[in-house]
Amino acid sequence: xxxxxxxxxxxxxxxxxxxxxxxxxxxxxxxxxxxxxxxxxxxxxxxxxxxxxxxxxxxxxxxxxxxxxxxxxxxxxxxxxxxxxxxxxxxxxxxxxxxxxxxxxxxxxxxxxxxxxxxxxxxxxxxxxxxxxxxxxxxxxxxxxxxxxxxxxxxxxxxxxxxxxxxxxxxxxxxxxxxxxxxxxxxxxxxxxxxxxxxxxxxxxxxxxxxxxxxxxxxxxxxxxxxxxxxxxxxxxxxxxxxxxxxxxxxxxxxxxxxxxxxxxxxxxxxxxxxxxxxxxxxxxxxxxxxxxxxxxxxxxxxxxx
Numbered sequence: 001x002x003x004x005x006x007x008x009x010x011x012x013x014x015x016x017x018x019x020x021x022x023x024x025x026x027x028x029x030x031x032x033x034x035x036x037x038x039x040x041x042x043x044x045x046x047x048x049x050x051x052x053x054x055x056x057x058x059x060x061x062x063x064x065x066x067x068x069x070x071x072x073x074x075x076x077x078x079x080x081x082x083x084x085x086x087x088x089x090x091x092x093x094x095x096x097x098x099x100x101x102x103x104x105x106x107x108x109x110x111x112x113x114x115x116x117x118x119x120x121x122x123x124x125x126x127x128x129x130x131x132x133x134x135x136x137x138x139x140x141x142x143x144x145x146x147x148x149x150x151x152x153x154x155x156x157x158x159x160x161x162x163x164x165x166x167x168x169x170x171x172x173x174x175x176x177x178x179x180x181x182x183x184x185x186x187x188x189x190x191x192x193x194x195x196x197x198x199x200x201x202x203x204x205x206x207x208x209x210x211x212x213x214x215x216x217x218x219x220x221x222x223x224x225x226x227x228x229x230x231x232x233x234x235x236x237x238x239x240x241x242x243x244x245x246x247x248x249x250x251x252x253x254x255x256x257x258x259x260x261x262x263x264x265x266x267x268x269x270x271x272x273x274x275x276x277x278x279x280x281x282x283x284x285x286x287x288x289x290x291x292x293x294x295x296x297x298x299x300x301x302x303x304x305x306x
Contacts, residue, residue: 172211172281176203180236182274184219187231189239197236200278201244212246213279214253217270225257232276 178200180193189197204210214236216229233253240246261269271277 172283174279175282176200176280178278179271180232180276180278181271182232182276184274186274187228187235189235193236194239194243197239197278198244200280201240201246203280204244204246207282209283210250211281211283212240212251213277213281214251215270215277215279216253216255217259217273217275217277218257219273221258226255228274229257229276230255232274236276236278 178196180189180196200212204212214233216231216233216236218225218228218232220228233255237248237251237253240251241248256270259270
């Protein structure tokens with residue numbers, strides 16, 4: 001009996017020792033086909049550039065490699081509840097590495113998005129500034145074009161007015177007609193003749209584009225009539241130049257003697273007897289500068305010599 005008890009005690013001790021040794025062997029050696037955490041991390045990092053991420057596989061992440069399969073410890077593939085901290089650390093290191101990779105990738109994507117947003121905002125601001133500047137330039141060009149159009153219209157109006165003025169420079173119209181009568185044999189001016197000439201000179205003050213036509217007539221025939229009419233017209237011209245400073249180039253003088261002149265209707269133009277006709281003619285230049293109102297021809301006896 002005593003010997004039997006000793007054998008049972010030895011058998012129990014052997015069984016307890018075997019059960020304690022098996023967990024230790026499971027912790028030091030992993031099952032065949034299962035890699036350690038360090039080996040799996042190195043393999044995943046090394047093949048990240050060779051294999052792309054598979055979007056259809058939820059087990060792939062930033063590096064494109066699947067997570068390591070969790071190794072089993074203990075009997076019949078069950079996790080050993082007495083696993084050591086080093087073994088647990090080896091199991092968690094690959095997961096932590098993947099998490100760090102995901103954090104770095106997310107931070108890089110965030111920086112890229114911020115940089116893209118900044119570039120986009122700068123491009124939009126520059127495009128808006130360019131558009132505003134182009135709008136201002138177009139508005140300024142439109143204003144300049146309007147001013148140029150107004151200047152062109154003014155220039156066209158002035159050109160038309162100048163053309164009208166130039167075309168009418170050689171076209172004169174009579175605005176006044178005064179006859180100075182002389183007694184036979186007389187060639188000097190009396191008071192009434194000088195008064196009539198003063199009125200003519202008053203009309204000419206400040207005027208442009210006028211011509212004074214002085215025509216002398218005589219009842220005498222031949223050379224005697226021409227000489228007499230020349231002396232009478234000379235007296236009129238001399239008085240206008242000396243007393244009223246009428247420019248000589250504005251006066252057209254002619255001695256007609258006893259010439260018989262008629263207008264288009266056949267009416268006589270020359271006065272009967274000894275006389276000088278003073279006519280004021282104006283053209284378009286005078287009309288543009290304000291021509292004096294036409295006056296009725298003076299009576300034939302206004303400048304008569306008594």
